Amino acid sequence: MISVRSLSKRHGTRMVLENVTAEVAKGETIAIVGPSGGGKSTLLRCLNYLESFDGGEIEVAGITLRPGMGSREASTLRQLRTRVGMVFQQFNLFPHLSVLDNITLAPRVVRAKPSADAVRHARELLDRVGLGDRGASFPHELSGGQQQRVAIARALAQEPAVMLFDEPTSALDPEMRDEVMGVVKDLATGGMTMLVVTHEMQFATDIATRVWVIEGGTIAEDGPPAQVVDAPRTAVAREYFGRMKRRRV
Amino acid sequence: MPHRPRTFVAAALVACATVGLAALLSCRSEPPGGTLARLQQRGEITWGADIQGGEPFLWEDPADPSKIVGFEVDIMDALARRLGVKQRFKQYNWSNLVPSLERGDFDIAMNGLEATAERAERILLSRPYFVYAETLAIKKGARYRTLADLAGKRVATLNQTYAHDLLRDAAVEIVLYEGNEEPYLDLENGRVDAVLLDNVIADRYGCNRATVTCLPGDVARGTYVIGIRKNDPELKLAIDAALDAMVADGELERILTKARLWDARQTEPPPPLPALSATRPRSFDGNQVRLFLSATVVTLGLSLGAFLLAVPIGLLLAVARVYGGPLASGAARVYIELFRGTPVLLQLYVIYYGLAPYYAFGPVEAAILGLGLNYGAYEAEVYRGALSAIPRGQSEAARALGLSPWQSLRDVLVPQALRIALPPMTNDFVSLLKDSSLVSAITVIELTKRMTIAGAELRGWLVPGLACAVLYLALSFPLSELARRLERRLSRDQRPLTL
Ligand SMILES: Nc1ncnc2c1ncn2[C@@H]1O[C@H](COP(=O)(O)OP(=O)(O)OP(=O)(O)O)[C@@H](O)[C@H]1O
Ligand SMILES: [Mg+2]
Numbered sequence: 001m002i003s004v005r006s007l008s009k010r011h012g013t014r015m016v017l018e019n020v021t022a023e024v025a026k027g028e029t030i031a032i033v034g035p036s037g038g039g040k041s042t043l044l045r046c047l048n049y050l051e052s053f054d055g056g057e058i059e060v061a062g063i064t065l066r067p068g069m070g071s072r073e074a075s076t077l078r079q080l081r082t083r084v085g086m087v088f089q090q091f092n093l094f095p096h097l098s099v100l101d102n103i104t105l106a107p108r109v110v111r112a113k114p115s116a117d118a119v120r121h122a123r124e125l126l127d128r129v130g131l132g133d134r135g136a137s138f139p140h141e142l143s144g145g146q147q148q149r150v151a152i153a154r155a156l157a158q159e160p161a162v163m164l165f166d167e168p169t170s171a172l173d174p175e176m177r178d179e180v181m182g183v184v185k186d187l188a189t190g191g192m193t194m195l196v197v198t199h200e201m202q203f204a205t206d207i208a209t210r211v212w213v214i215e216g217g218t219i220a221e222d223g224p225p226a227q228v229v230d231a232p233r234t235a236v237a238r239e240y241f242g243r244m245k246r247r248r249v
Numbered sequence: 250m251p252h253r254p255r256t257f258v259a260a261a262l263v264a265c266a267t268v269g270l271a272a273l274l275s276c277r278s279e280p281p282g283g284t285l286a287r288l289q290q291r292g293e294i295t296w297g298a299d300i301q302g303g304e305p306f307l308w309e310d311p312a313d314p315s316k317i318v319g320f321e322v323d324i325m326d327a328l329a330r331r332l333g334v335k336q337r338f339k340q341y342n343w344s345n346l347v348p349s350l351e352r353g354d355f356d357i358a359m360n361g362l363e364a365t366a367e368r369a370e371r372i373l374l375s376r377p378y379f380v381y382a383e384t385l386a387i388k389k390g391a392r393y394r395t396l397a398d399l400a401g402k403r404v405a406t407l408n409q410t411y412a413h414d415l416l417r418d419a420a421v422e423i424v425l426y427e428g429n430e431e432p433y434l435d436l437e438n439g440r441v442d443a444v445l446l447d448n449v450i451a452d453r454y455g456c457n458r459a460t461v462t463c464l465p466g467d468v469a470r471g472t473y474v475i476g477i478r479k480n481d482p483e484l485k486l487a488i489d490a491a492l493d494a495m496v497a498d499g500e501l502e503r504i505l506t507k508a509r510l511w512d513a514r515q516t517e518p519p520p521p522l523p524a525l526s527a528t529r530p531r532s533f534d535g536n537q538v539r540l541f542l543s544a545t546v547v548t549l550g551l552s553l554g555a556f557l558l559a560v561p562i563g564l565l566l567a568v569a570r571v572y573g574g575p576l577a578s579g580a581a582r583v584y585i586e587l588f589r590g591t592p593v594l595l596q597l598y599v600i601y602y603g604l605a606p607y608y609a610f611g612p613v614e615a616a617i618l619g620l621g622l623n624y625g626a627y628e629a630e631v632y633r634g635a636l637s638a639i640p641r642g643q644s645e646a647a648r649a650l651g652l653s654p655w656q657s658l659r660d661v662l663v664p665q666a667l668r669i670a671l672p673p674m675t676n677d678f679v680s681l682l683k684d685s686s687l688v689s690a691i692t693v694i695e696l697t698k699r700m701t702i703a704g705a706e707l708r709g710w711l712v713p714g715l716a717c718a719v720l721y722l723a724l725s726f727p728l729s730e731l732a733r734r735l736e737r738r739l740s741r742d743q744r745p746l747t748l
Contacts, residue, residue, distance in 0.1 A: 048649055050645060050648060050649060074653065078651045078653065079651075081648070081649055081650060081651035082651045085649075086649040088642060088645070088646065088649075090640075090642050092640075092642035092643060092645065092646035093646075094643065094646070094647075094661055094665075095665065096664050096665050096668065096739075105650070105652075105660060105661075106650035106651055106652060109652060109656050109660060110650065110651040110652060110653075110656070111651075154650070155649075155650070158650060158651065
């Protein structure tokens with residue numbers, strides 16, 4: 001489903017991603033962890049081309065991405081983004097639109113989906129994230145956890161093949177994290193291909209099929225949670241998980 | 250909601266009080282008489298005139314701009330010499346010469362002041378120093394021969410002139426200008442059918458144009474006189490005596506000949522003082538109310554039209570500034586600096602007169618275009634600020650959902666920007682309502698111009714000024730109220746902005 005080959009990216013002279021190569025099969029759930037500034041967000045943003053890169057190649061859901069794609073490849077990029085959904089740390093709901101309009105906007109505008117169909121689908125998705133009765137609300141009337149669930153429904157409305165989550169619970173109070181992670185778990189068990197940047201260790205150990213430790217612009221470790229979390233081989237991973245476990249206590 | 254009308258009434262009362270106070274201040278007691286004795290003691294006579302009147306009356310000497318020259322300066326020199334004093338020129342706006350004279354800002358007013366019955370009621374008029382003829386200018390080849398032929402046609406003249414009175418009595422559509430050159434420009438551009446002005450102006454600014462011809466035969470004759478305060482009869486006598494002497498010893502003829510103004514009319518018996526115009530309004534009656542209301546409609550229509558133009562222009566410029574490449578953003582900046590950095594009046598002139606050889610806009614079209622282009626530059630900066638205030642995550646989320654740049658502008662960014670921009674936009678519209686008064690320079694009669702006309706005709710500013718203030722408030726107050734409600738309703742869906 002996803003294939004990253006020798007991906008590299010720099011900001012100015014600093015290498016942010018260095019020769020990253022990885023494969024993700026359909027239905028896998030990858031938990032991405034690692035110290036701050038390691039390049040986790042950057043990798044995710046390259047996957048749906050929110051950011052361009054300097055070298056290598058990415059193949060996502062049948063679309064090939066190369067450095068320097070621009071307005072000439074606009075329709076390819078648009079197609080890419082309907083196949084790859086993204087959920088941000090800060091939700092980024094559209095404040096001037098109701099919950100229902102937030103969810104139906106992209107299907108109607110980008111895929112010219114008839115309004116009635118879009119609304120029907122949006123209501124199903126709202127039910128799925130446990131907000132079936134909040135379609136008419138505006139984002140500011142919702143708690144952070146509810147907003148993030150709407151953001152997930154909004155991304156799902158494009159019927160993507162891949163979902164990217166960049167620290168979906170980091171801006172939330174602990175009480176609200178579970179309701180959001182619950183939705184993410186449901187998606188994982190439902191067979192969605194997902195990459196989730198997270199500091200939630202429980203998610204990494206219990207739900208993820210694989211864990212990537214990203215540090216210094218490379219994937220330092222890549223393997224099933226039992227191996228990477230419980231018996232890390234690299235010093236970076238050992239240190240990172242050690243810190244995480246201490247924090248949980 | 251009974252408090253709303255009351256706030257409105259209160260606002261109107263404040264306006265009345267302001268206008269009333271201004272009127273009272275301008276009517277303070279007249280200076281005492283005996284000016285002749287005092288100015289001989291002072292050794293100086295001051296005279297009010299407007300240098301904008303230009304050739305041949307008075308203008309800055311091109312060789313020495315600190316000096317003014319002109320046949321009226323020559324006459325004043327001679328007059329002062331005969332009174333045994335020096336003359337000193339004081340610059341005043343022509344349309345304010347009479348009120349300023351009454352207020353005592355200078356001793357006499359002398360600047361192509363026509364002898365009319367209205368003026369004679371208000372101030373003392375000297376004996377004439379010049380006899381002029383109202384001259385009708387038409388386009389070459391046109392078949393009009395008299396004023397009567399022009400019934401229903403557009404005829405240009407200047408406000409507060411004898412020609413204006415003559416036109417009021419003829420059944421023509423009067424188009425009022427503020428400069429000597431512009432009526433003839435518009436005659437050439439085909440925006441008016443004829444121009445009626447005195448022969449001094451017509452000879453200098455009109456008759457010599459390639460496509461213009463001045464009809465032979467005087468439509469009417471009149472005289473230029475010197476204006477003196479009502480309570481200065483002895484000064485009037487002295488000035489009359491001096492002028493008589495200048496006629497007798499040929500000095501006046503020499504001055505007028507030097508200015509190429511001497512003609513046979515000067516030696517014929519002077520025309521009688523024209524009677525009070527029958528159609529001139531006497532009081533603020535139903536007809537005036539109608540005129541004011543239709544001027545209000547003009548002001549509102551102009552402002553709405555201009556704003557409807559300014560908003561899309563502003564949005565376009567702002568988007569080019571914020572999201573455009575160096576070329577688009579640079580071009581937008583040039584536009585904004587150009588239109589913000591130069592006076593609207595100049596822009597109106599360029600559009601109305603400057604572009605006339607290529608495309609002759611109607612006055613209202615030119616007004617809407619000029620104000621719209623100008624306000625577009627201001628709106629652009631408002632929207633630029635608003636767009637920059639939208640958190641980055643919004644456009645990223647739109648992009649991540651597959652929206653094209655245009656779609657994310659239309660559905661995500663611009664709606665949010667307009668919400669942020671609503672208060673400054675309301676502000677701009679209210680200021681546009683008032684700036685729209687500038688378009689009287691290109692002959693549109695809107696509310697402020699209607700007030701100045703009525704003020705001059707009724708010889709009182711209080712009632713027209715009040716009417717004008719109340720009508721402007723009646724336009725702007727409901728508007729800001731509407732904007733306030735809209736804002737309150739829209740702020741519903743605004744959460745604290747986060748990044
Ligand atoms: N626009 C930019 N200009 C310069 N450097 C940047 C820019 N964006 C990111 N970086 C750098 O790239 C590196 C990787 O950033 P990235 O956001 O991908 O890290 P991350 O692993 O997601 O960190 P965190 O856990 O804090 O979110 C960092 O060193 C960051 O400083
Ligand atoms: Mg990050």
